[in-house]
Amino acid sequence: MADTFLDPLPWLIILPLAWASLAFLVGEGRGGRLAVAGLAVQLALALILAVQVMAQGARVHAVGGWGASLGIDLLADGLSVAMLLLTQAVALPLAVYARAYFSEVAQTTFWPLAGFLLAALNALFLSADLFNLYVTLELLSLAAVGLVAMSGKPAQVDAALRYLLVSLTASGAYLMGVALIYGAYGTVSLAGLAPLVGADPPLITQLAAGLMLAGLLAKTALFPFHFWLPAAHGGAPAPVSALLSALVVKATFYMVLRLALGPFAALADDAAPLLGALGAAAILWGSWRALTTHHIKMLVAWSTVAQLGYLFLLFPLLEPGGAALRAGVMQAFAHGLAKAAMFAAAGVLMLSTGRDTLEGLAGVAGRVPVTLFAFALAGVTLMGLPPSGGFLAKWLLIEAALEQGQWGWVVVVIGGGLLAAAYVFKVLRQAFLLAPASAHFHRVPRAMEWSAFLLAAASVLIGLRATEGVALLGVEFGP
Amino acid sequence: MTPGLLYALTGIALFALGLAGVILLRQTLRRILAFNLMGSGAFLVLVGLAQRGGVVDPVPQAMVLTGIVVAVASTALALALARRLAEDGHEDG
C-alpha cells in the first residue's frame, strides 16, 4: 500500500469506535446524524476494501507493526471482507430506520451501544488472534445485552439477563480454550497456530477446541442452545432485533468457520456430522415454532433459529474450494439482509396496527403496502425462491450435497424451505384480510418503510450479482 | 511440581466448579459468582500453564489483566440487570 493512512482496513474499526463514543459525549439529539454519516463512510470503505482484496488478494495489517505472534494481526481475506460488507450494508439502512423509530431520549442510549456493537463486529471479522477474538466477543455481547435491555421493560431486562449469563458462560468456555492453546503452543495467533497444530492434534488441543466450539455455538444459538434467542430477539425494539438477528449471531458462526478453516482444520471433520445434525434439527424445530406462534416478532425470531441451521449444514459438506463454503457465506449474506428487512418490516407493522399479534395484522395490506411488499420479498429469500440470494445459497448447498452423495441434507433443505413458505404466507394471508371495524391504524414514517424495503430488495438482488460474490469468496483464505 | 502447574490444576478445578454452578444454580447472584469462578479458573490456567517451566511470561499476565477488567464490567452489568428486575419485583437475588 502506498499510503497506509488511507488504508480502509483499520478505519473500519476506528470509525465506529469514534462515532460511538462521540455519540455518548454529545448526548441527546445529534448521535443519529453522526452514526449515519459514519456508516456511509464505512460502507464506502468496505467496498473499497473488497475491490482491493479482489484485485490484490488477502491482506494482513500488523497492529503496532510487530506482527504475530508478539503483536496482533488484522486479516482481510475474502471471507472477512464479505462479512464486513454485509455488516455495513445492513447497518446503514437500519440506522436510517432507527432514527425514525426511536424517540430522542431512546436514541441517546441506542447510538453509543449500536456503534460499539458495529465496531465489535468489524473488529471481530478482521481479527486473526484468538485472544483478540475473545475481547471482541465480549465487546459484542455486552453491546448486544445493553441493546436488548434498553427499553427497561421487565420482560426485556429478564431476557437480557438470561442472554448475558449464557453469553458470559460461553465466553468463559472460550477463554479456557484460549488458555489451554496458549499453554500448549505459546501463541494465540491464528497464522502461527495453523502449522503448529498439525494433522494429529494432542488431547489438550482437542479439549480446547471442544470448549471453544461449545462456547461459540451457545452464542450462535444453534439448536439446542437456542433457548435464549427468541425472547431476546423477539422482544427487543425492532432495529435492535434486526441488528442481532442479522449480524450478531453470524459473528460467532463466522468464528466457528474461521477456526475450522484455520488452526483446527484437522478437528473440523470430527465435529462436522454433529454440527450438520444440529443444524438440521434447528431448521425443523425453529420452523415449526415459527409456524405455531401468534406474535409477529416471535415468528421472525424463531425463523432466525431455523435459518441459522442452514449455516451449519455446510460443515459436513465442507471441502477446500467446494460449493458448500460459498453456500454458507451466501446464506449468511442473504439471511442477514432478509432478516434485517423482516424485523424492520415487522416493526412497521406493529407500529401501524398498534398490536404485536398475527391476528392484529388484518387489513394492514392497504395501509403500508411498501412494508408488506418488503416482508414478502424477504420471505422469498428465506424460502429460497429464485432469483434471491437465499435461492442461490440453497442451490449451492444442494449441489454440494449431491456431489458428495449425501442425500439426507437435500431433504432437510427443501423441507425447511417449505416450512418457511408456510409461515411467511401465514403472515401475508392475515395482512390481506379485511380490517375489523374496531381496528385503527397509525401513521408510520416513510423512512422506516423504505429502509425496510431497501434491505429486502438487496436480499433478492444479490442473487443476480452472484458472480462478484463468488469471485470475492474465491480470494484465498488466510491464514 | 512447579507452582505454575499446581495453580493451573487449581484453575481447572475452579473452572469445572464454576461451570457446574452456572448450570445448576438458580439464583442470579449465585450464577454471577459462579461465572466469576469460571473466569478466575481460566486466568489461573492461562498464567499457570504458561509459567509451568518456572519462567515468568508477561504476555498471559497482560491478558489476564484485560480479562479481569472485562469480568468486572460483565459482573457489574449483570448485577445492574438483576437489580432492575428485583426493583420491579420480578426476581429474587
Added chain:
Amino acid sequence: MNAPARLAVVGFALALAGALATAVLDLPAAAVDLPAAVAENLSTSGVEHPVTAVLLNFRGYDTLLEIAVLLLALLGMLAVAKPEAVAPEPSAADPMLRFLASVAVPLMILAAGYLLWAGAHRPGGAFQAGAVLAAAAVLLHLAGRLPAWASPSRMLRLGLVGGFLIFLAVAAALLAQGALLRYPPAHAGALILLIEAGLTLSLGLILAGLFLVLARRPASPRAGVGEEGKS
C-alpha cells in the same frame, strides 16, 4: 432441574476437569517462546516493564478494545437504571467513616499517582491506578461525601470517554507511521504515558461509575441513620 440431570451435570464437570488435568500434566514445552520475543523488543517499546509493554504496546489493541468493553458495561447500566431512583441522603453518614475517608482518600490519590508512575518500569500502571481511584470514589460515596450518579453531565461524560478518545486518537494518528498503534521508538515512552494518564482518570471514573450508578436507589429508612447522625 431433576436429580438425574443434576447428577449428569456434576458428572460432566468432573469428567471435564479430569480430562483437562490429564491433558495438562506432561505437556511438552510450548513451541513459541514469546517471553524471549518480549525481552528482545522491550528496549524499543518505550517502557521497561514487560507487562506494561505487552499491555500498551505489543498488544495495545486488546487494551483499546477492553476500555470500550468497560464503557459499554457502564452504558448498559445507565440504560437500565431507573430514572426515578434518588441518591441516598449524603448528610446521614457517620463521622467515623468521614474520618476514614478524609484520611484514606488523599492517600489513595497519592497511591494512584504512584502506581501510574511505577507502571513504566515495574508492576503498576493505568488499570491498577484507575482501580484505586475508583475505590476512593466508592469510599467517598459510602461515607456520604459523594452523591450517586443521577445521570452523567457533559463534563462527566467527557471524563468517562476522554481516556478512550485519547487512546483512539493516538492509534489513528500513528497510522501515518505505517500501522495502527505503531509507536515510533523515540516517542513511545511519552505517548504511552499520555495514554496511561488519560486512561487512569477515565478508568477510575468508569469503574467508580459501575458502583455509583448501581448505588442509585432510594435511601431506606434504616440505611445510614446511625446514632451519630442525630447528635
Added chain:
Amino acid sequence: MTPLEALSALLLLAGAAFYLAGTVGLLRFPDVYARLHALTKADNLGLGLIALGLALQAENPAAGLKILLVWPLVLVASAAVSFAIARRAHELGILPAGAESPAPPAPPPEGEARIMPPGDRA
C-alpha cells in the same frame, strides 16, 4: 548473623506469635465483641512487629519507611471497620456473652434496638 538480622528475626517471630494469639482469641473468645478485641489488638501488633522486622532489612531508608507505612494504614482501616462492626452488632442487639439483661446501660433509640432470639447468642 549480624545483630541487625538477629533483631529482625526476633521481631518477626514475636509478630508471628501475636498473630497466633489473635487467631486463638478469635477461635476461643465467646462473642463478637471479644473477637474484635483479638483482631484489632493482637493482629495489629503482630503486623506492626513484622513490618518493623522487615523494614530493618530494607536496602534503603525510603524502602524501609514504605514497609512501615503499611502499618498505620492498616491501623486506621481496622479501627474504622471494627467500629462499624461493633456498632452494627450493637444496633442489632447482639449481646456480649455473660450479659444477662438485654439492656446495656442505655438502650439505643427507638427502632434501632432489636433483641435477637436466644439461639443467636454466641
Added chain:
Amino acid sequence: MHARSDRSPSGRFGLRGFLQRGALFTALWWVLAEGRADAWGIGAVSVLLATAASLALAPPGPGRLSAIGLLGFAAFFLAQSALGGIQVAARAFRPRMDLAPALVEVPITLPDGAARILLVNTLNLLPGTVSVGLRGDRLCMHVLDDRLPVAAEVRQVEARIARMLELPA
C-alpha cells in the same frame, strides 16, 4: 495523621494549612517512590491533587497541633497498643479464659468533631476496649474485663488528645 480540631469549620484554608499538608504528602510520595529522583513529575501532580482532596475533605481549623504533644501521644499510643496486644494474647492463651466482658458507658468531655473521632479510633486500638457507639456526650464501649479501670483510661487518652490538639482539657 492530620486530624485537626474543626470547631469552626470555615472551609477556607490558609497558606499554612496548604503547606503543612503539602509537606506531609510530599514526604509520603518520597517514601512511596522509594526516594527515586525521576518520579517528581507525576509526583508533583499527585501531591497537589492529594493535598487538595485532603483540604477539601478535612479543612484545617483554627486549632494548632502541638509537636511535643504529638510526639508524646505517639509514644503513648505505641506503648499502649503493645500493651493491648500483650493483654489480649495473655487472655487468649490462658487455659481458663478469665474474661468479664461487658458494655459500659462513659461520659466524654472532648469537643465534638475530630478530637472525638480520634478518641474513638484510639480507644479501639488500646487495651481492653472496643468502641460500640457514640451518643451525645456518652461513649458506649465493650470491655474485655469490667474490673479494669476503664473510665480512668478514657480520661487519660482524652487528656493526651487535648494536649496534642492544644485544647482546653
Added chain:
Amino acid sequence: MTGLEAPLALFLLVNLLAALIRAARGPTPADRMLAALLFGTTGVGVLLLMAHSREAVAMPLVDTALVLALLAAIAGVAFARRAWQAAGRDDDAA
C-alpha cells in the same frame, strides 16, 4: 533476609485459614465480616513476608500490600452500611 520469611508466611497463612473458619461459621453476620478485618491484617502480613522471600518481586509485593491495606476496609464498610441490614434477618436463624 533471615530465612524466616517463607516459613512465617506459611505460618500466617495457616493462621489466616484457621481464623477464616471462624469467620465462615458465624454465628452472627458480624463474625463473617471479620474476614474483611483479617485480610487487612493477616493478608497484608503474608504479602509483606512473601515480598521478602521472593527477591525478584520484593518491592512490587510491598506495593500490593499497601494497596490491600488501603482497600481492605472498603468491603468491611460496604458490608456494614449496605449489606448487613437485610442480611441480618436471614442469618439470625443460623
Added chain:
Amino acid sequence: MSLAFDALLALALLWSAWRSLATPDLTRAVVMFIVFGLLMALAWARLDAPDIALAEAAIGAGLTGALLLDALGAFGERRGGDRP
C-alpha cells in the same frame, strides 16, 4: 516449604470457591467470594505476577466486593419486604 504454601493456598481457594456456591445463605456466599478474591491476590503473588495481584487486590477487595455487597443489600431489602 513453598510447596506446602502453594498446596494450602490451592486448597483454600477451592474451599472458599465451593463455599461461595454451596452455602445456603447469600450473605455468606458473597463474603466467601470476597475471601476467594483476596486469596487469588496471594496466588498471583506466588505466581510472580504482582501486576495481577495489584489489580486483584484493588478490584477484588475494593470494587467487586463493594458491588456484590451493595447488590446484596438491594436484594435483601426486597426479601425483607416480603416477610415481616
